Amino acid sequence: MLETLYRGLTHLAGPAVRRLLDKRAARGKEDPDRRGERLGHAGLPRPAGRLAWIHAASVGESLAVLPLVDRLLARDPDLSVLVTTGTVTSAGLMAQRLPARAFHQYVPVDLAPAVDRFLEHWRPDLVLWVESEFWPNLLAGVRRRRIPAALVNARLSEKSFHGWRRVPGTARRLLSVFRLALAQTAAEAQRLKALGIADTRTVGNLKYSAKPLPCDDAELARLTDDLLGRPRWCLASSHAGEEELALAAHKALAGEFPGLLTLLAPRHPARGEAVAALLQGGGLTVARRSLGEAVTGTTDIYLLDTMGEMGLAFRLAPVTVVGGSFVPVGGHNPIEPALLGSAVLHGPQMFNFAEVAAELAAAGGAVTVADADGLARELRRLLSDQGAREGMADSALAVAEHNRQAVDRVMEALGPVLDAAGVGQGGRT
Structure with missing residues (x-):
């Protein structure tokens, strides 16, 4: 009943959703050149053969699925993979990182006509949904077409769980599309089982399985030479x-560490101008990478307001502070710097x-700091004690490497779903 009502309401919501997309585009949160994809109009032809849709x-989610x-x-050498996301930043990263036979499209908004156009064009043979973004029309469309589907790297917060428990019948029907749910934690597996997915398992976090972020080797060598001897984080x-x-x-710290350089990478590079103004207003000298500004001996902050260069930053910085963890964002992936030999600090909000974060902390591979004073104190300790810094980085790397087999466990668990979708064994090692 609720599903039918929702589908009917979304038929009526088209004009409002289009206005919302226009407003988001004006704020840089939608790609106006690919707006049609958000309304279910494909930007590419469907490749021949079997197609998996992730x-x-x-x-974070799109980077986590790259090993998968x-x-x-x-x-399956005859398989193609469609990866959908909903953000401009993730689209840019996927354009850089997806291998041959894999490609990106924006996920359609959950309007019934957009969903129908999307599914009729792409006709996926397999659907893998990452984490827990449940869109009723999309999932209902997958169910009606009886496409083998699984939930991968699943997350479901306590708050979301209690919300779905208020409509148990709707939740059970919506989630019945998934033959299998592979949860990040045992607690989340139990929540998904309680909502009606019978086969739920905990096989580890795919974000552990990501390859070390790439970088331009020539640029790394140049900057390493330019910054030789300068303490940096x-x-x-x-x-x-x-x-x-x-x-x-x-x-x-600048008075204690002559030549100190702070590398600062905003999550959203479009904020570069505003961030530079803030730092300059605080009396610091800033070089913006997006403008090609050189780092000189008097530069305090190297502002990496560019896309796809975190691999460069982590290789240059012996200590990395994970952003999104001092504000209620929930933190970003600490495994990425750990894989590249950088000691890890983060704020208290790593939910x-x-x-x-707990596993890294238990191994001595990361430290939580509460505020600006705590951050300065830990940076002082690590920048002045090479042994402590390298020991912490080694511990973090050991945790990351130990858990990189998560993708093996995911593939093993997905075996029956892949077989049902006709995703073959060719080329498997």
Whole structure:
């Protein structure tokens, strides 16, 4: 009943959703050149042969599925993989990172006509939904077409769980599309089982399985030479309200560490101008990478307001502070710097990576800091003690490497679903 009502209401909501897309485009949150994809109009022809559709909401989820994409393509040389996301940033990263036979499209908004156009064009043979972004019309369309589907790297917060428990019949019908749910934690597996997915398992977090982020080797060599001897640290994927912490920490430490350089990478590079103005207003000298500005001996902040260069930042910085963790965003992936030998610090709000953060902390591979004073104190300790810094980085790397087999466990668990979809064994090693 609720599903039918929802579908009917979304038929009526078309004009309002189009206005919302226009407003988001004006704020840089939609790609106006690919707006049709959001309304279900494909931007590419469907490739011949079998097609797996992986939906990953945003940046973190899309990066996490890259190892899975590689393994699916290796299993079946006749398979193509469609990855959908909903953000401009993730689309840019997927354009850089997806291998041959894999491609990106924006996920359609959950309007019934858009969903129908999307599914009729792409006709996927397999659907893998990442984390827990449940769109009723999309999932109902998959169910009606009886496409083999699984929920991968699933997350379901306590708050979301209680929300779905208020409509148990709707939740059970909606989630019945999934033959299998592979949860990040045992608690989330239990929640998904309680909502009606009979086969739920905990096989680890795909974000552990990601390859080390790439970088331009020539650029790394150039900057390593240019920055030789300079103490440095990185604030990665910062959000509004966190750049002030970097400013305060840099000013607190600059007198103790001559030549100190802070690398600062905003989560959204479009904020570069505003972030630069904030830092300059605080009396710091800023070089913006997006403008090609050189780092000189007097540069305080190297502002990495560019896309796809976190691999460069983590290789240059012996200490990385994970952004999104001092504001209620939930933190970003601490495994990425750990895989590249950078010691990890983060704020108290790491709820998106609570299990990862706890495992790193238990191994001595990461430290939580509460505020600007705590950040300056830990940076002082690590920048002045090479042994402590390298020991912490080694511990974080050991945790990351130990857990990189998550993709093996995911592929094994998905076996029956892949077989049902006709995703063959060719090329499997």
